[in-house]
Amino acid sequence: MRVVELSGGVGGARLARGLAALDDVELTVVVNVGDDAENHGFHISPDVDTVIYTLAGVEGPQGWGRAWDTFNFNTELARFGVDNTFRLGDLDLALKVFRTVEMAKGTPLSKVTSAAADGFGVSAAVLPATDDRLRTEVRLDDGWIGFQEYFVARGHRDVVHEVRFIGADRAVPAPGVVEAIATADLVVIGPSNPPLSVWPILAVPGLRPAVDEHPAVVAVSPLIGGKTVKGPADRVMSSLGLGTGNHAVVDSYRGLIDRLVIDNTDSADAASLRDVEVVVTDTLITDPKQATRLARELVEG
Numbered sequence: 001m002r003v004v005e006l007s008g009g010v011g012g013a014r015l016a017r018g019l020a021a022l023d024d025v026e027l028t029v030v031v032n033v034g035d036d037a038e039n040h041g042f043h044i045s046p047d048v049d050t051v052i053y054t055l056a057g058v059e060g061p062q063g064w065g066r067a068w069d070t071f072n073f074n075t076e077l078a079r080f081g082v083d084n085t086f087r088l089g090d091l092d093l094a095l096k097v098f099r100t101v102e103m104a105k106g107t108p109l110s111k112v113t114s115a116a117a118d119g120f121g122v123s124a125a126v127l128p129a130t131d132d133r134l135r136t137e138v139r140l141d142d143g144w145i146g147f148q149e150y151f152v153a154r155g156h157r158d159v160v161h162e163v164r165f166i167g168a169d170r171a172v173p174a175p176g177v178v179e180a181i182a183t184a185d186l187v188v189i190g191p192s193n194p195p196l197s198v199w200p201i202l203a204v205p206g207l208r209p210a211v212d213e214h215p216a217v218v219a220v221s222p223l224i225g226g227k228t229v230k231g232p233a234d235r236v237m238s239s240l241g242l243g244t245g246n247h248a249v250v251d252s253y254r255g256l257i258d259r260l261v262i263d264n265t266d267s268a269d270a271a272s273l274r275d276v277e278v279v280v281t282d283t284l285i286t287d288p289k290q291a292t293r294l295a296r297e298l299v300e301g
Ligand code: GDP
Pocket: 007, 008, 009, 010, 011, 012, 013, 014, 047, 050, 064, 191, 192, 193, 194, 196, 197, 220, 221, 222, 223, 224, 227, 228, 229, 230, 231, 232, 233, 234, 283, 284, 285, 286
C-alpha cells in the first residue's frame, strides 16, 4: 500500500515513524520547508531534519534536533558576540554543513535530503515540498516577521494575525511529490500545526489540487484535550479566526479531507463536526509503539 504523509516537524515525524514501521506500507513523507532559514551561514531545514532523525530513531529528547547531542559549537560562538539563541548541536551540525556545501554546489534540496536520509539508513522517501525558496512569515502586532524570529527568538508568544508564504507563488513541487500523491492509496495529513506546518506545503502550486483530487485523505488532529501537545497551533488557529478545538482543524482543511482522527479526550467534538467522517482514538504518539498502532488504524481505515 502506498501512503503519502504531509508533515511538519515533531508531530508529523512521530506519525511518520509509525507509518514507516508497517511492513505493507511504502511511505513517502512530503515535508514543510516554510521554516527553512539561514543561521550562522548554514541552510537549516528544521522540519526535514526532524523527520529524518525521527525515522532513524536518533531524534533529540524534545522531538527535534539530534539525540546525544552537545552544544560546544553553539557555546563557543558567544565568544565572538554572535547571537546564538538558535541552538545548533554539534552532531546536528554535520547535516547542516553537508546540506549547505551541497546546495552551494547547486545540488537541489530534494537530492541533499535523500542523500541525508540514506546516510541515516532511512528507507521511507523523504521529499521537501519544493526545492525552491519558500519562507513562512507571520503578521504580529508589530508587523510581518520571519518564522524563525517568531518561533525561536520570540518563543511563539505573540498573537499571529495573518500568515503568508513568501515565494510560494513561484515555487514548483519537488520532483516526485505530485506523482507520489497521485499514485498513493492514502494521503495522511500528520498531526502537525495546520496553518504553520501544513499550509506552506499546500501553498506550493499544484499540491492543494493534488490533495483535493485524491479520494482518500485523512488528517490526524494535533490537539489533545483541545490543546496542542507542544507549540502554538491552538492559539494560532484561534487568532486566525478558525475557532477552537477540532472545529478549527476541520476549518483549516476545509474541502480537502474526508476523515479526521481526533483524540479520545476530544470525543465531545465528534457530534458537531460537519462534512467529515470523524474517528475517535488515542492519538498521543510520543511512544513509537503508539505511533505504529495509530498508523495501523489509519491504513486499515
Ligand atoms: P513542528 O514543526 O516541530 O512544530 O512540528 P509539527 O507542526 O509537525 O507538530 C507540531 C504539532 O504536533 C503540535 O501542534 C502538537 O500538538 C502536535 N503533536 C506533537 N506530538 C503529538 C502527539 O503525540 N499526538 C498528536 N495528536 N499531536 C502531537
